[in-house]
Amino acid sequence: MNSKISSSESNCPIARGLALLGDEWSMLILRDAHSGLTRFDQFKKSLGIAPTMLTNRLEMLTAENLLERRRYSDRPPRDEYTLTEAGRDCLPLLYMMGAWGRKHRGEGKLTRFVDAETGVDIQPIAIDAVTGAEIGSRQIRMVST
Amino acid sequence: MNSKISSSESNCPIARGLALLGDEWSMLILRDAHSGLTRFDQFKKSLGIAPTMLTNRLEMLTAENLLERRRYSDRPPRDEYTLTEAGRDCLPLLYMMGAWGRKHRGEGKLTRFVDAETGVDIQPIAIDAVTGAEIGSRQIRMVST
Numbered sequence: 001m002n003s004k005i006s007s008s009e010s011n012c013p014i015a016r017g018l019a020l021l022g023d024e025w026s027m028l029i030l031r032d033a034h035s036g037l038t039r040f041d042q043f044k045k046s047l048g049i050a051p052t053m054l055t056n057r058l059e060m061l062t063a064e065n066l067l068e069r070r071r072y073s074d075r076p077p078r079d080e081y082t083l084t085e086a087g088r089d090c091l092p093l094l095y096m097m098g099a100w101g102r103k104h105r106g107e108g109k110l111t112r113f114v115d116a117e118t119g120v121d122i123q124p125i126a127i128d129a130v131t132g133a134e135i136g137s138r139q140i141r142m143v144s145t
Numbered sequence: 146m147n148s149k150i151s152s153s154e155s156n157c158p159i160a161r162g163l164a165l166l167g168d169e170w171s172m173l174i175l176r177d178a179h180s181g182l183t184r185f186d187q188f189k190k191s192l193g194i195a196p197t198m199l200t201n202r203l204e205m206l207t208a209e210n211l212l213e214r215r216r217y218s219d220r221p222p223r224d225e226y227t228l229t230e231a232g233r234d235c236l237p238l239l240y241m242m243g244a245w246g247r248k249h250r251g252e253g254k255l256t257r258f259v260d261a262e263t264g265v266d267i268q269p270i271a272i273d274a275v276t277g278a279e280i281g282s283r284q285i286r287m288v289s290t
Contacts, residue, residue, distance in 0.1 A: 011255055012255075013243040013247040014243040015173060017249075022167070022173075023169065025167075031159050031160075089248060096237050098157075100166065102158040104231045113286070115273065120276075123274040124274075126240055128260065131260060141260075142258055
């Protein structure tokens with residue numbers, strides 16, 4: 001896709017991220033991988049995705065090193081997919097996506113995410129680790145290098 | 146699109162967010178809106194996007210209340226687009242996307258985001274506002290309601 005080519009060549013780190021992660025199915029596969037799914041049939045069942053689409057996304061995520069493929073059965077040949085470091089680093093992004101979805105599309109039944117120890121609903125927010133301030137609460141400047 | 150329909154009906158807030166925001170062009174338009182662009186020609190120039198694609202995305206983002214349309218000229222008829230609250234709430238998501246892009250696709254020249262007051266590069270991280278712990282550092286449990 002043209003859009004992906006231009007974004008991945010951009011100097012903007014947001015565009016570089018989006019060149020891979022600006023895709024609904026890929027992000028849903030990564031979400032499911034974070035909740036422990038590893039196998040083609042598990043993803044297929046969870047997502048209701050067409051097999052060719054799933055194959056295509058798993059290939060892309062493997063080629064781009066967000067998932068790692070490992071053969072767990074030779075006869076019949078079967079692979080499983082686990083998150084790499086780059087894949088695990090999508091977790092904050094998934095939670096911020098969930099926070100937006102909960103706030104702005106939160107009608108009706110909604111899965112909750114709670115801290116396993118305290119049982120309290122988590123409230124994902126993004127901060128600047130340097131100042132500790134919430135993103136959006138202080139002025140940010142872009143610098144081209 | 147089928148995928149969007151099924152995701153937007155999901156009980157998962159991540160899937161609900163992705164039904165709108167799991168799209169590269171839409172997120173790039175929101176990024177540009179955050180940096181102050183408001184007009185069709187500005188988005189077109191910034192993104193190198195085909196006019197029909199841009200029209201389509203601006204329609205969707207307006208219909209879904211992430212952007213607000215305002216007519217600023219009657220002759221010729223011209224609209225401008227500004228962020229709604231739901232659109233502004235995408236900012237943390239954009240910064241987490243940028244943090245991922247910088248860490249995992251950060252080769253060569255890359256735009257920096259600095260705190261305007263201190264001049265120091267910001268380091269966006271996601272935390273749970275309740276515990277203060279970084280997302281991923283404590284066990285999280287999903288609860289279906």
